[in-house]
Amino acid sequence: MNPLSVGNSQREHRLRLSWPDGREQLLDHAELRRQCPCSQCRALRLRGSPPMVDPRVRVIELNAQGYGLQLVFSDGHQRGIYPWQYLAQLSS
Template sequence: MTQPPLRLRNAARDGWLILEWADGAVSRIDHARLRAACPCAQCRAQRLRGRIVAAEQGVRLRDIRLQGYGVQLLFDDGHERGIYPWSYLRDEL
């Protein structure tokens, strides 16, 4: 199991989620990329059907809720269903 990052920061103005890991690695993930890669059941089902989950380039992360094994990300387009496991944020994005 991937450990939580040492530091988690929403650089909202620039549209980045920044995670600093214990091994010194830093993940810098664009808000639109996070929204398009949402792991919720609805978004995953659309991707499995070959549909592209559209995320506007200007979409912004408005809140982060810690969930133990990851984070729930709330976007300004109203989407808030996905919980992003630490391993997904570290290894997949």
């Protein structure tokens, strides 16, 4: 299920997703960075040492990939593509 709309607030440091079921979801930029689904970040979490993320990190670019979003972060990380289903399951 794809969201109806996606917004990115630099001021609030949150990604806003509006889902077809009426649910609004706000996801913190730093938490999104910690939950990056790329293989490198996943491996770190599986080893019990999640990525070290500066709480000031921001999403500076959104790139739609059809099945999800590639997020580009202010720390230069851009490897993860966040599937819509994965984003829908995250909470901030």
